[in-house]
Amino acid sequence: xxxxxxxxxxxxxxxxxxxxxxxxxxxxxxxxxxxxxxxxxxxxxxxxxxxxxxxxxxxxxxxxxxxxxxxxxxxxxxxxxxxxxxxxxxxxxxxxxxxxxxxxxxxxxxxxxxxxxxxxxxxxxxxxxxxxxxxxxxxxxxxxxxxxxxxxxxxxxxxxxxxxxxxxxxxxxxxxxxxxxxxxxxxxxxxxxxxxxxxxxxxxxxxxxxxxxxxxxxxxxxxxxxxxxxxxxxxxxxxxxxxxxxxxxxxxxxxxxxxxxxxxxxxxxxxxxxxxxxxxxxxxxxxxxxxxxxxxxxxxxxxxxxxxxxxxxxxxxxxxxxxxxxxxxxxxxxxxxxxxxxxxxxxxxxxxxxxxxxxxxxxxxxxxxxxxxxxxxxxxxxxxxxxxxxxxxxxxxxxxxxxxxxxxxxxxxxxxxxxxxxxxxxxxxxxxxxxxxxxxxxxxxxxxxxxxxxxxxxxxxxxxxxxxxxxxxxxxxxxxxxxxxxxxxxxxxxxxxxxxxxxxxxxxxxxxxxxxxxxxxxxxxxxxxxxxxxxxxxxxxxxxxxxxxxxxxxxxxxxxxxxxxxxxxxxxxxxxxxxxxxxxxxxxxxxxxxxxxxxxxxxxxxxxxxxxxxxxxxxxxxxxxxxxxxxxxxx
Amino acid sequence: xxxxxxxxxxxxxxxxxxxxxxxxxxxxxxxxxxxxxxxxxxxxxxxxxxxxxxxxxxxxxxxxxxxxxxxxxxxxxxxxxxxxxxxxxxxxxxxxxxxxxxxxxxxxxxxxxxxxxxxxxxxxxxxxxxxxxxxxxxxxxxxxxxxxxxxxxxxxxxxxxxx
Numbered sequence: 136x137x138x139x140x141x142x143x144x145x146x147x148x149x150x151x152x153x154x155x156x157x158x159x160x161x162x163x164x165x166x167x168x169x170x171x172x173x174x175x176x177x178x179x180x181x182x183x184x185x186x187x188x189x190x191x192x193x194x195x196x197x198x199x200x201x202x203x204x205x206x207x208x209x210x211x212x213x214x215x216x217x218x219x220x221x222x223x224x225x226x227x228x229x230x231x232x233x234x235x236x237x238x239x240x241x242x243x244x245x246x247x248x249x250x251x252x253x254x255x256x257x258x259x260x261x262x263x264x265x266x267x268x269x270x271x272x273x274x275x276x277x278x279x280x281x282x283x284x285x286x287x288x289x290x291x292x293x294x295x296x297x298x299x300x301x302x303x304x305x306x307x308x309x310x311x312x313x314x315x316x317x318x319x320x321x322x323x324x325x326x327x328x329x330x331x332x333x334x335x336x337x338x339x340x341x342x343x344x345x346x347x348x349x350x351x352x353x354x355x356x357x358x359x360x361x362x363x364x365x366x367x368x369x370x371x372x373x374x375x376x377x378x379x380x381x382x383x384x385x386x387x388x389x390x391x392x393x394x395x396x397x398x399x400x401x402x403x404x405x406x407x408x409x410x411x412x413x414x415x416x417x418x419x420x421x422x423x424x425x426x427x428x429x430x431x432x433x434x435x436x437x438x439x440x441x442x443x444x445x446x447x448x449x450x451x452x453x454x455x456x457x458x459x460x461x462x463x464x465x466x467x468x469x470x471x472x473x474x475x476x477x478x479x480x481x482x483x484x485x486x487x488x489x490x491x492x493x494x495x496x497x498x499x500x501x502x503x504x505x506x507x508x509x510x511x512x513x514x515x516x517x518x519x520x521x522x523x524x525x526x527x528x529x530x531x532x533x534x535x536x537x538x539x540x541x542x543x544x545x546x547x548x549x550x551x552x553x554x555x556x557x558x559x560x561x562x563x564x565x566x567x568x569x570x571x572x573x574x575x576x577x578x579x580x581x582x583x584x585x586x587x588x589x590x591x592x593x594x595x596x597x598x599x600x601x602x603x604x605x606x607x608x609x610x611x612x613x614x615x616x617x618x619x620x621x622x623x624x625x626x627x628x629x630x631x632x633x634x635x636x637x638x639x640x641x642x643x644x645x646x647x648x649x650x651x652x653x654x655x656x657x658x659x660x661x662x663x664x665x666x667x668x669x670x671x672x673x674x675x676x677x678x679x680x681x682x683x684x685x686x687x688x689x690x691x692x693x694x695x696x697x698x699x700x701x702x703x704x705x706x707x708x709x710x711x712x713x714x715x716x717x718x719x720x721x722x723x724x725x726x727x728x729x730x731x732x733x734x735x736x737x738x739x740x741x742x743x744x745x746x747x748x749x750x751x752x753x754x755x756x757x758x759x760x761x762x763x764x765x766x767x768x769x770x
Numbered sequence: 771x772x773x774x775x776x777x778x779x780x781x782x783x784x785x786x787x788x789x790x791x792x793x794x795x796x797x798x799x800x801x802x803x804x805x806x807x808x809x810x811x812x813x814x815x816x817x818x819x820x821x822x823x824x825x826x827x828x829x830x831x832x833x834x835x836x837x838x839x840x841x842x843x844x845x846x847x848x849x850x851x852x853x854x855x856x857x858x859x860x861x862x863x864x865x866x867x868x869x870x871x872x873x874x875x876x877x878x879x880x881x882x883x884x885x886x887x888x889x890x891x892x893x894x895x896x897x898x899x900x901x902x903x904x905x906x907x908x909x910x911x912x913x914x915x916x917x918x919x920x921x922x923x924x925x926x927x928x929x930x931x932x933x
Contacts, residue, residue: 168819171782172904190905192780 139587143377146531147451158450163583175722176209182330209723210339211328217346218324220700223466224353225317227393231360232281234502239275245505249366257359261293287319294352300671302680312345320349336725347703355664365398368436368540375616378534379441380457384423385413385520388452391464394433401438403509416517428467429659432612436540445613447581453481456527460516465490482519484512537621539656543668549645559676569769570633572602573759576666577611579690579698588614590691590715593748602631609660625653663701682709682739685762687755691715709739711758713751773913776825780907783824788813790902809881814888829875829888840870853890861885
């Protein structure tokens with residue numbers, strides 16, 4: 136099977152072969168065939184009377200030792216995966232909240248409130264007094280409210296309740312799935328899926344939705360606080376792919392998720408003494424920061440720092456032989472990095488007490504002395520540069536231009552240059568008239584199970600041709616950016632006539648000197664709620680709910696438990712949601728049926744499981760058509 | 771004669787058969803001791819994958835066994851039950867058997883430098899791999915009963931209007 140559609144990645148894979156190193160694709164092949172019980176969700180290790188397996192065939196055991204059948208086993212497994220995803224976003228969000236509180240209390244001099252407007256807007260939304268209060272007081276109020284979200288309260292999560300439509304709130308209340316604490320619902324999910332607790336598959340699925348709504352709240356919280364601390368993104372020009380590495384610079388990659396770390400490194404890399412130190416070490420072009428995965432998205436959209444590669448191909452950046460250090464925090468960091476680095480000069484630098492990798496250098500991050508730690512990390516990169524073997528440097532001369540950083544606020548700003556009184560009107564009018572047939576949010580990862588980017592490329596070409604407005608986050612953004620779809624130039628090549636007209640009109644009116652890019656980059660994977668915010672604003676303006684809007688979502692190459700959590704809340708939000716890899720639920724007819732069909736009656740959204748990208752396009756387009764029909768819009 | 775048959779449509783690729791095989795060929799024949807044993811015991815059947823099809827590939831103990839015919843040192847022989855087995859001390863590591871086996875199920879012992887192959891768990895009534903298979907993708911069947919069963923199923927399918 137072809138490994139990647141990205142020429143940069145493929146060249147790096149060739150380098151790996153020449154060096155005798157294995158990559159994620161080799162390790163996947165060594166795993167084949169993968170266990171069918173795991174693939175279908177029919178194994179359970181939740182107690183020590185197991186492990187149990189349920190046979191998909193009639194002549195084998197149909198129940199585990201405790202009596203759990205296929206439906207219960209699969210539903211429990213899914214709930215645990217969504218809980219793990221929620222715990223990840225929750226951990227990220229909580230980290231931001233603690234830091235915001237430190238800023239408010241003056242306990243760190245390195246962070247500050249960058250976007251006071253957003254701070255006030257969030258404060259007002261969640262009920263923190265703004266009038267007459269100092270910025271520090273408001274920040275303290277917001278941080279404390281944020282931290283309260285994690286324990287069990289007697290009221291719904293504010294970051295969910297104040298950011299969704301009234302219609303959603305009513306549906307969720309009716310189903311009894313409104314979470315009252317992020318950590319508490321993760322804990323509840325672990326409890327109810329353990330030995331001898333919840334054994335009703337439908338009740339388990341409702342609990343899973345409740346957990347996913349806490350994931351939504353975590354994501355929204357993380358995005359809000361990131362914008363408050365580091366600024367709300369607005370469009371910026373950058374580039375993507377391995378060609379952004381420089382032979383004559385100390386190349387340092389920022390990989391992982393939380394901007395708390397990467398922002399400090401960006402700041403430190405700008406200091407003159409470190410630049411001089413890099414030049415003195417022999418790097419005539421100084422320090423060159425590049426991004427990987429979602430940290431890459433965070434620094435790309437706020438500082439225009441180029442994106443070197445996405446998560447699945449993270450090893451490829453080391454295989455260029457030109458990477459001096461890769462700094463990581465948490466999530467999606469392959470332990471394989473340290474074994475690749477053993478054969479190269481690259482320093483792997485872990486920073487979080489909860490995420491160490493054996494063989495890596497550990498420089499523990501400390502928010503009270505963040506800048507100092509960031510300087511230490513950069514110095515380690517400069518030291519590693521001195522050990523670089525120039526004969527091994529093979530940087531593929533491949534990079535694509537991109538315009539990124541379309542936060543909800545940036546989109547509204549761009550639209551308000553057309554209609555300042557009513558910014559959403561031009562967007563809604565164009566949807567009504569059919570210039571924009573619908574909106575598709577692409578999210579999620581790249582996976583070894585699909586040639587990297589194949590589904591993204593096939594789907595965007597077809598959807599853009601059919602005038603579907605494309606939004607992207609996470610590694611979906613990476614895929615589109617690396618292949619040039621995030622550039623204004625891609626509009627002429629791929630957009631249908633209606634979409635082309637509107638992208639040009641908004642881009643020119645907003646002073647971008649050309650059309651908006653074909654794909655609007657909305658941030659990292661934690662930032663999916665930015666897209667939800669736009670959908671909620673449109674639904675509220677029209678006095679309707681999200682499950683009636685011609686909006687769909689797709690994770691065509693998903694990997695993580697976080698992706699399952701996001702996918703579940705997208706369905707709960709009312710979106711038809713495509714996944715391009717079959718999740719481990721097919722062992723249960725009930726669970727599969729509920730998720731792909733009957734959930735539609737309850738919430739309006741449903742999962743479309745379709746590995747074939749062209750069939751997925753048809754299914755999503757059909758969903759858009761049905762919704763346009765129901766709203767009486769032009770077809 | 772009993773043969774191990776594979777029903778690929780039932781194989782989940784869980785590799786339980788591979789683990790059971792290695793354990794059966796370990797010193798103490800328990801999973802716990804087998805994973806602690808050094809050097810590790812070796813499996814003698816292989817779960818393979820191609821184009822979505824998963825199945826274990828294992829020694830057929832062929833009637834006209836190419837491996838035995840190729841063995842120049844008299845190591846491989848057919849025992850009283852009809853299984854192709856090794857007289858380990860006679861193996862000289864020429865690997866003729868590996869070259870001759872059409873199924874690719876004879877491999878090298880990484881430490882002893884001799885050939886390793888399935889011995890059909892000759893001391894057990896049911897081989898370890900068959901015993902371990904959770905979906906009965908591996909079954910022990912009497913070869914002589916197969917044609918008769920097939921003939922009956924043809925009649926049944928005609929009766930049900932399937933043929």
